[in-house]
Each structure stands twice: as C-alpha cells, then as structure tokens.
Amino acid sequence: MEPLLSIKDLVKVYGKSTRALNGISIDFYPGEFIVVIGPSGAGKSTFIRCINRLIDSTEGNLVFDGDNLEKASGSKLRKERSKIGMIFQHYNLIGRTNVIKNVLHGRLHDTPLYKSIFGFFKHEDKKEAVELLEKVGLKDQIYKRADELSGGQMQRVGICRALLQRPKLLLADEPIASLDPISANIVMEQLHNISKEKKLTCIVNLHQVDYAKKYASRIVGIKKGRVVFDGKPAELSDKIIRSIYEGKESQMTLQNDAAQTGISTGVKEGPALQLTGGQKA
Amino acid sequence: MSNLNQKIKLDQEDSKKPLLIAALICATILFSVIYLKISMIDMMMGLPNFILFFFQNFFPPSLENVQQYIPAVLDTIGYAVIATFLSSILALILGILISENTNKFKSIRMICRALVSVMRNIPFVIWGALLVYIFGLGGIVGVLALIFVTIGFLGKSYAESIDEISGEKLEALRANGASYFQILLHGVLPQFVPSWINWTLFSFEINVRASVVLGLVGAGGIGVLIDTNINLFNYGEALGIIIVIVSIILLTEFVTNTLRKKLI
Amino acid sequence: MEMNYIRVTSKGSIWKMILLVAALVSIFVLAAMLINLNLEQFFARLENVPGVLNSMMAIDASIIPAALLELVTSLSLAFLALVVGVFLAIILSFLAASNITPNNFLSSFIKGSFAVIRSIPSLVWGLMVIASLGFGNTSGFIAMLFSAIAYLVKMFTGSIEDAGYDVIEAMRSTGASWFNIVYHGLLPLCITSFVAWITVRFEGNISESISLGIIGVGGIGLLLTQAIGTYNYAQTTTIVIIICSFMLIIEFLMTRIKSKITHGSR
Numbered sequence: 158m159e160p161l162l163s164i165k166d167l168v169k170v171y172g173k174s175t176r177a178l179n180g181i182s183i184d185f186y187p188g189e190f191i192v193v194i195g196p197s198g199a200g201k202s203t204f205i206r207c208i209n210r211l212i213d214s215t216e217g218n219l220v221f222d223g224d225n226l227e228k229a230s231g232s233k234l235r236k237e238r239s240k241i242g243m244i245f246q247h248y249n250l251i252g253r254t255n256v257i258k259n260v261l262h263g264r265l266h267d268t269p270l271y272k273s274i275f276g277f278f279k280h281e282d283k284k285e286a287v288e289l290l291e292k293v294g295l296k297d298q299i300y301k302r303a304d305e306l307s308g309g310q311m312q313r314v315g316i317c318r319a320l321l322q323r324p325k326l327l328l329a330d331e332p333i334a335s336l337d338p339i340s341a342n343i344v345m346e347q348l349h350n351i352s353k354e355k356k357l358t359c360i361v362n363l364h365q366v367d368y369a370k371k372y373a374s375r376i377v378g379i380k381k382g383r384v385v386f387d388g389k390p391a392e393l394s395d396k397i398i399r400s401i402y403e404g405k406e407s408q409m410t411l412q413n414d415a416a417q418t419g420i421s422t423g424v425k426e427g428p429a430l431q432l433t434g435g436q437k438a
Numbered sequence: 439m440s441n442l443n444q445k446i447k448l449d450q451e452d453s454k455k456p457l458l459i460a461a462l463i464c465a466t467i468l469f470s471v472i473y474l475k476i477s478m479i480d481m482m483m484g485l486p487n488f489i490l491f492f493f494q495n496f497f498p499p500s501l502e503n504v505q506q507y508i509p510a511v512l513d514t515i516g517y518a519v520i521a522t523f524l525s526s527i528l529a530l531i532l533g534i535l536i537s538e539n540t541n542k543f544k545s546i547r548m549i550c551r552a553l554v555s556v557m558r559n560i561p562f563v564i565w566g567a568l569l570v571y572i573f574g575l576g577g578i579v580g581v582l583a584l585i586f587v588t589i590g591f592l593g594k595s596y597a598e599s600i601d602e603i604s605g606e607k608l609e610a611l612r613a614n615g616a617s618y619f620q621i622l623l624h625g626v627l628p629q630f631v632p633s634w635i636n637w638t639l640f641s642f643e644i645n646v647r648a649s650v651v652l653g654l655v656g657a658g659g660i661g662v663l664i665d666t667n668i669n670l671f672n673y674g675e676a677l678g679i680i681i682v683i684v685s686i687i688l689l690t691e692f693v694t695n696t697l698r699k700k701l702i
Numbered sequence: 703m704e705m706n707y708i709r710v711t712s713k714g715s716i717w718k719m720i721l722l723v724a725a726l727v728s729i730f731v732l733a734a735m736l737i738n739l740n741l742e743q744f745f746a747r748l749e750n751v752p753g754v755l756n757s758m759m760a761i762d763a764s765i766i767p768a769a770l771l772e773l774v775t776s777l778s779l780a781f782l783a784l785v786v787g788v789f790l791a792i793i794l795s796f797l798a799a800s801n802i803t804p805n806n807f808l809s810s811f812i813k814g815s816f817a818v819i820r821s822i823p824s825l826v827w828g829l830m831v832i833a834s835l836g837f838g839n840t841s842g843f844i845a846m847l848f849s850a851i852a853y854l855v856k857m858f859t860g861s862i863e864d865a866g867y868d869v870i871e872a873m874r875s876t877g878a879s880w881f882n883i884v885y886h887g888l889l890p891l892c893i894t895s896f897v898a899w900i901t902v903r904f905e906g907n908i909s910e911s912i913s914l915g916i917i918g919v920g921g922i923g924l925l926l927t928q929a930i931g932t933y934n935y936a937q938t939t940t941i942v943i944i945i946c947s948f949m950l951i952i953e954f955l956m957t958r959i960k961s962k963i964t965h966g967s968r
Contacts, residue, residue: 209613232617239615249610253628258710262624266615274623276710283708300712315610322614467785470778474839474920484835484844491834516737523730559949560942563825563913564926568942571930572754577737578744651823655916658737664826665917668833680826687821 160184160220161326161358162208167217169203169382177203178214179382185326190352191360192373196405200382201362205328208360209241210234222325239266242319244348246331248311252304256295256314259303260286263321282321289317293347309340316348320355327352329361333368345372366398499681500674507660507682514659515686517577517652518645521584526638529589533596539608540600540626550593558590562648566655580657584648588641599633600626632702639694646690650683754935761943762936765929769922769944776921779842779914780907787850787907788900794851795858796884801867804880813859820852824910828917842919846910850903857899861892897963901956908952912945 162185169178177200185191193201206212208219210226219226221237229237242263250259264282265273272278290296293313298306303314312332319327332348333341349372352359363369369376370390378386378393378401386397471478534540535550560568566583573579603626611625653661660683667676711719794812796802803809828845835841865888873887915923922945929937 211609211613235615235617237615238613241613243610243613245606245610247606249607251607251611251625251628253631254624255711255715257708258624261710262611262614262616265611265617265620265624270617270619270623273620278710280708283710287708300709300715318610318614328613463785466781470782473778474775474782474843476782476839476843480840481843484840485847488831488834488844492830495834496830512736516733519729519733520737523726523733555950555953556946559953560946561909561913561949563916564923564942564945567916567927567930568938571938572751573744573747576740576743578739578741581737581739647821647823651825651913654825654829661826664829668829673833676830680822680830683823683826684818684821688817691821 158186161187161222163218163220164208165218165220167204167207167219168215169200169207169212170215177382178207178217181217181379181382181384183377183384183387185358185360187325187358188356189358190349190372190374191358191377192369192375193360193362193377193379194364194366194369194401195379196402197364199379201364201379202330204379205243205330205360205362208326208328209238209243211243235266239322240325242322242324242327244312244315244319244327244329244332246334248308248315248335250303250311250314250318253302255300255302256290256306257283257286257299259314260290260317260321263318266322286317286321289320290314292351293317307340308336309344312336312340312344313347316344316351320351325358327357327359329359331362331364334364341368366393369393496673496677498674499677500672501678501681503675504678504682507663507679510653510660510663511682511686513577514649514653514661515646517580517584517659518642518649521581521588521645521649522638522642524581525585525588525592526634526641528585529592529596530634532589532593533600534622534626536593536597537600539603539605540622551597554590554593554597556590557586558594562587563651563655566652566657570656575656575658577658580649580652580659583652583657584645587648588645591644592637592641595637596630596634599637600630602633603629635701636698639698643687643690643694646687650687757935758939760936761940762934763940765925765937765940766944769925769941772920772922772925773944773948775839776911776915776923777908779839779846779919779921780904780911783843783846783850783911784900784904784907787847787854787903788896790847791851791854791858792896794855795862796888798855799859799862801863801865801870802880802884802888812855816852816855819848820856822848824849825913825917828914828919832918837918839920842911842914842921845914845919846907849910850907853903853906854899857902858892858896861895861899862888864895865891894963898960901959905949905952905956909949 164184165182167178167181168176170176179200181204193204195201203212207214207217208221208226210219210229214227217227222240224237226237251262258276261278261282263286264278268278268282287296287299290299293316295306295310295313295317298310303311306314315332327348329348333344336344345368348359348361351357361373370393373390376386376388376390376393377384378397380401380403385401386393471481532550532554536547536554538547541547562583565586566580569579569583569586573582607629608621608625611621616624649659650661653659653663654665656662660679663679664676664683667673667679794816797804798809798812798816800806800809824845827848828841831841831845835844869887869891870883873883878886911919911921912923915921915925916927918924922941926938926941926945929941
C-alpha cells in the first residue's frame with residue numbers, strides 16, 4: 158500500500174545546537190491510528206508541527222499524499238495544510254467567537270475573505286458543522302461563546318473544527334493533557350470513533366502509555382529526537398516503555414496513575430462514553 | 439551564645455543601597471532648588487499664598503454667562519470625539535503593523551514603532567503650537583494635534599494588547615489553512631475587542647482634557663476663554679468656566695466608566 | 703432542519719452589532735456637524751504647508767547650549783514637584799484609603815476634592831497660579847504640584863486599597879497603632895507599586911513642565927514659544943528635536959526602572 162505520509166531524515170535544530178529532531182524516517186499508511194509516546198522534551202510536539210509545517214524543519218523530506226510538503230509556500234502551503242486537521246493541547250479556540258463560527262474556521266481555506274467576514278459560509282459547510290457538533294453532544298451550545306465552555310467541551314469543538322476541514326490526516330498534539338480524567342476519556346473515545354468511522358489517519362501525541370495501548374493501532378516511541386520504537390501496541394513491553402522514559406520515570410508512573418484512575422472512573426460512567434459523550438464533561 | 443549579646447540586624451544585607459538612593463535624591467533636590475533660583479521661603483509660602491489669592495480673587499465664581507459658553511463646550515467635546523474616532527482606526531492599523539504577532543517584517547515594525555514613539559513623546563501642547571504654526575489658527579488644527587497625540591498613545595497600547603494575544607490560538611487558524619487576513623479578522627480582532635474598547639475609552643478621557651487645553655494655544659474650544667478672562671482680570675468669570683470644564687471632565691469619566699462596565 | 707438556513711450568529715447579537723454601529727456612526731456624524739470644520743480654508747492652507755515644512759528642514763546649532771540649559775530647568779521643576787508631590791500624596795493617601803482611613807468622612811472629603819483638582823488640567827492651574835504669583839519657576843512648581851498630587855493620590859489609594867484588610871487585621875490584633883500599621887505593614891507592601899506610579903508620573907511631570915513654558919513658565923517650552931513667535935524655523939526644529947529625543951530617553955529609563963522593580967530584584 159502507498160503511504161499517506163512519508164517522512165525521511167527529518168531534522169530540526171533550534172538555535173545553534175539544540176537538536177529537537179535527530180533524523181526521523183517513518184511512513185504512515187491510510188487508516189492507521191498512530192500514537193506517538195515519549196517523555197516531555199523528547200521532540201513529539203516539534204515532530205507533529207513539522208508535519209503541517211507550523212514549524213519549518215531544518216532538513217528532511219516530507220511527502221504527503223503524493224506532494225512534496227517541505228517546498229510548499231504561500232497559498233500552496235495553505236492548501237496542503239487544509240488537508241491536514243490539527244487538534245491542540247490548549248484547544249486554541251478563539252474565545253470571544255461563538256462555537257459554530259469556531260468550527261467553521263475549519264473552512265476558511267476555501268471561503269473568500271469578503272464572505273467569511275460577514276459569516277456567509279456555504280450551507281453544506283454549516284450543515285456539516287451542526288452535524289459534527291451534534292455528534293459530539295454540543296448541539297445546544299452552538300451560539301455560546303467558546304470561552305464559556307468547559308475544557309472537555311472546548312476540545313470537542315476543536316475536534317469538530319479539524320474534522321470540518323475534511324482532512325486526510327488528523328494530527329493531535331497532547332489532546333487530553335489539560336483535561337480531567339473523565340473529560341479525557343470522552344475526548345479520546347470520540348476522537349477514536351470518529352476517525353474510525355471516517356477512515357481517517359490519525360497521529361496523536363500522548364504521554365500516557367495506557368491510553369496509547371488502549372486506542373492505538375500502531376505506537377511510535379520517540380526519545381531524544383529519534384524513533385526508538387515502532388510497532389503494534391502488543392509489542393510494547395514494559396521493558397521498552399522503561400527505556401523510552403529512562404531518566405524520566407517519575408513522569409511515566411505519575412501519568413500512568415492519573416490515566417488509570419481516569420480509566421476506572423470512565424468505566425463507571427459506562428454508557429456516557431458513547432459517541433454523544435457526557436454533557437457535563 | 440555570645441552572639442546574642444551583639445546587635446541583631448533586622449536586615450540581612452547591609453542597608454547601604456537605600457541610603458545611597460536617599461542621598462542622591464537629596465542632592466538632586468538641592469541642585470534643583472539652587473539651579474532654579476527658587477528661594478525656600480517662596481517655595482513654602484507659594485502654596486498658601488496661591489490658595490489665599492484664589493479665595494480672595496477667584497471666589498465667588500460667576501456663572502451668569504454660562505449659556506454663552508455652550509458652543510465652545512460643544513466644540514471642545516466634538517474635537518475629542520472626532521479625534522478619538524479617527525485615531526482609533528489609524529492606531530489600529532499601526533498597532534497591527536507594530537505587533538510581532540501580526541507583522542513579521544522587522545523593518546516595517548521598527549519604522550512604525552519609531553513613528554508612534556515620536557508622536558507620543560512630543561507633549562500635545564507642543565504639537566498644538568507647532569501645528570498652529572504650520573496651519574494657522576483654527577479647529578482643524580486642534581483635531582489634528584489631538585489625533586497625533588492619540589495615535590501615539592493608542593498605537594503603543596494597541597500593539598501591546600495584540601502582542602498579548604497568544605500565538606497558540608493563531609497557530610490553530612494557520613493549521614486550518616487560513617490566509618493572513620483571515621487570521622487577522624477571525625483570530626486577532628475578536629480577541630482584541632475588549633482591549634480596543636478599554637483603550638479607546640481611556641483615550642477619549644485624555645482627549646477631552648487635551649481638547650480643553652489646546653484652546654490655550656489657539657486651536658479652538660473653551661480653553662481660550664479662560665486665558666482671555668484671566669488676562670482681563672475677570673477672575674470670577676474664569677472660575678465659572680473652570681467649573682464648567684470640571685463638570686465636563688467628571689461627566690466624561692462617568693460616561694466612559696459606565697460604558698466600560700456595559701460593553702466588556 | 704435539513705435545508706433550512708443555519709445562522710452563524712445568533713439573532714440577538716446581530717441586532718446588538720447593528721445598533722452599536724448605528725450609534726457610533728451617528729455620534730461621529732453629529733460631532734462632525736457640531737464642530738463645523740472649515741475644510742475649504744484648511745485645504746487652502748494646505749498649499750502653504752510644503753513651504754513651511756521646507757523652511758523647517760534646518761537646524762540652528764547655536765541654540766543648542768541655551769536649549770540644554772533650559773531643559774535642565776524643566777527637568778528640575780518636574781523633579782521638585784514630583785518629590786514634594788510624592789511626600790504629600792503618601793500622607794494624603796493613607797488618610798483617604800478606605801481600608802485604613804482614620805475617618806470615613808475625611809476619606810470621602812479627600813477623594814472628592816482631589817477628583818475635582820485632578821480634572822483641572824495642569825495648564826489651567828498654571829494660568830491661575832501665574833495670575834496670583836506672577837511668571838516664574840515658583841508658579842510652575844505650584845501648578846505642577848496640584849496635578850502631581852491629584853494623580854498620585856488616586857493611584858496610591860488604589861494600591862493601598864488593593865492590599866485589603868488582612869494585614870491590617872493581623873497587625874491590629876498585635877495591638878499596633880495606626881501609624882505602626884501604616885509604616886510597618888502597608889508601606890512595605892505597597893512600595894513597589896508606589897514606585898511604579900512615581901515613574902509614570904515623572905514622565906507626565908516632565909511633559910507638563912515643558913508644556914507650561916507655552917504659558918510663560920520658564921524652561922525649554924518658553925524657548926520654543928519664543929522661537930515660534932519670532933518665526934525662527936531652524937530654532938523651532940532644533941528645539942523640537944531636543945525635546946523629543948529627551949522624552950524618548952526618559953521613557954526608556956522609566957520603562958527600565960519599572961520592569962526592574964516589578965520583575966524581582968527585591
């Protein structure tokens with residue numbers, strides 16, 4: 158099968174000598190749900206931002222969907238970016254704008270400026286936005302200001318915004334790191350189900366190993382800017398996990414505990430974990 | 439144990455620095471007094487003398503001719519309104535050009551920053567005097583001088599507020615494939631609105647005050663009436679006008695504060 | 703709902719928006735009609751502007767020494783008024799701040815009267831003082847004192863009131879007197895923000911002391927008025943450049959001090 162995204166020798170150097178990425182070569186195939194794990198500072202965030210060029214890599218090749226990404230600029234780059242959805246740790250919604258407009262920001266790339274100013278989006282776009290919001294259980298909140306929502310709700314709006322781009326690839330940078338365990342469960346569950354339903358390829362940065370094992374179809378371990386593990390969740394042994402988090406074990410265990418309590422509380426909420434999610438999250 | 443009998447310091451560091459600063463301030467005061475050739479007696483008696491004179495001559499205020507001042511009052515407020523409107527728009531453009539968040543060209547940033555700096559740092563009365571010099575007396579000069587000063591003030595404040603909008607939020611719009619102007623209109627402006635309202639209302643307060651003063655240099659408005667009346671020794675009349683001015687300014691502050699609470 | 707029109711903005715906020723824009727536009731139009739600017743005359747004069755600007759493109763170096771001396775005068779005036787102003791304002795603020803005031807009536811009286819004093823621009827104070835004490839540095843000093851105190855009292859009281867009741871309560875429980883609470887409790891707590899306000903006011907004082915020259919108090923402002931009065935273009939330009947660069951330096955210094963005291967070192 159042709160890879161959807163093919164990365165060769167990706168290097169990112171900050172300043173003079175801080176090597177955040179140290180030569181990463183990896184292929185991602187359509188339909189995969191990839192979770193990237195590693196301690197903080199390993200370069201996960203830089204890696205994911207290099208893919209849609211929010212950060213420009215120092216060296217390396219990126220081929221996405223048959224196009225060379227690293228050479229694109231201006232409107233060509235914007236077009237390529239629109240095919241890649243992204244979800245952020247801090248949701249990055251425009252707080253003073255209402256929910257549906259935030260979701261519609263996902264369509265800015267093919268809406269001319271004079272139309273978007275006055276909110277003249279295509280009917281089908283608006284319809285899809287409402288449907289997506291309905292799916293994540295936020296239909297009643299569409300005219301609320303984004304900064305009036307809870308963290309879990311904001312992240313679900315963030316997911317809708319990314320999905321409205323009708324992307325081929327979905328990137329998520331620590332989507333649940335700022336959420337409480339219950340909301341984190343809902344958000345991960347929805348992210349997983351929707352991407353499965355739409356046959357989307359997902360690359361998710363997580364530092365919680367438990368979540369990675371639960372949802373991923375493939376796990377990639379990054380340490381000091383290098384890929385140190387690449388395989389099925391079942392192949393990820395405790396020994397490997399320990400070597401990935403070597404020197405930062407405290408991070409791993411602490412977050413493991415948090416994730417565990419999260420999952421156990423999540424199980425209690427059983428039915429709420431369906432697609433619609435919990436309203437109060 | 440023997441330590442207990444020694445003097446126990448209350449501060450760990452030795453306290454020479456405050457002493458040095460105090461000595462420096464005293465020296466500067468001394469220098470200023472000598473340089474200005476102000477006699478200490480004049481300085482001490484100046485305030486009581488003035489207050490005495492004020493109550494003897496300016497009191498009681500004469501408010502008989504209040505109606506005659508109304509056109510001048512309206513002019514004064516009108517100048518401030520027009521200047522605030524125009525400069526809030528111009529300053530927004532400059533603010534966008536100055537902020538690192540919205541303008542990545544360093545050279546343009548520096549040029550705009552310098553321009554705003556010059557506008558802000560020349561006192562507005564000096565602007566007024568200069569513009570009267572160039573354009574001659576009249577209301578337009580007043581409006582122009584107010585605009586110059588307000589742009590200087592607002593340009594800097596706006597730019598700082600735009601800088602404070604987190605780059606993270608704009609990153610999301612970039613990742614969506616939005617163009618520069620879309621990021622500006624859908625990301626920067628909505629987040630900027632509260633500070634925009636706040637700063638602009640503040641600048642309106644300043645403009646009303648400045649507009650009063652600009653009359654003194656011949657730029658129209660109520661200020662010139664004070665000067666004329668004092669020169670004619672109509673102190674009561676002058677105090678009447680000052681009372682009118684005080685009411686305008688207090689009223690302005692009240693209105694802007696109410697608007698601020700309502701709008702934000 | 704399938705083919706129905708989907709609103710992006712709720713109905714209420716659209717109306718609010720329209721109302722706001724309409725209000726703003728009508729205020730602007732009203733104000734423009736009110737002041738009745740003579741645009742024809744303005745554009746007629748615009749033709750002279752290039753000529754004036756052209757003659758202003760000159761520098762008269764011979765005025766520089768005198769200008770610098772007068773600049774020191776302006777600076778000294780600003781400094782003196784600041785020092786005396788700070789001293790008086792600190793006393794008045796502790797009497798006026800609602801959490802420590804010895805007497806509520808006194809507090810309202812001080813706050814009220816300084817609100818009035820503050821709303822009189824310093825140049826107007828200048829006119830009144832000159833009328834009673836005559837031209838000269840003493841008049842400038844007194845005029846600036848009014849606006850400096852009024853400004854500082856407002857800012858200082860705000861800072862003191864921000865400190866709240868906690869410290870006061872704790873100290874009162876140890877049996878401390880009013881003066882003790884102020885001197886050992888509130889003053890150390892507020893001193894950082896006081897210094898920040900003082901730097902802001904110093905900038906304001908300098909700008910005012912330069913401006914006061916326009917109405918006849920000494921300093922570089924007076925020199926500028928004379929240059930303008932005698933249509934001496936080169937001198938005018940030189941003095942304006944000196945004023946501007948001096949203000950830039952002061953602004954830079956005050957920003958440095960402010961960031962130093964707010965970001966630690968203490």
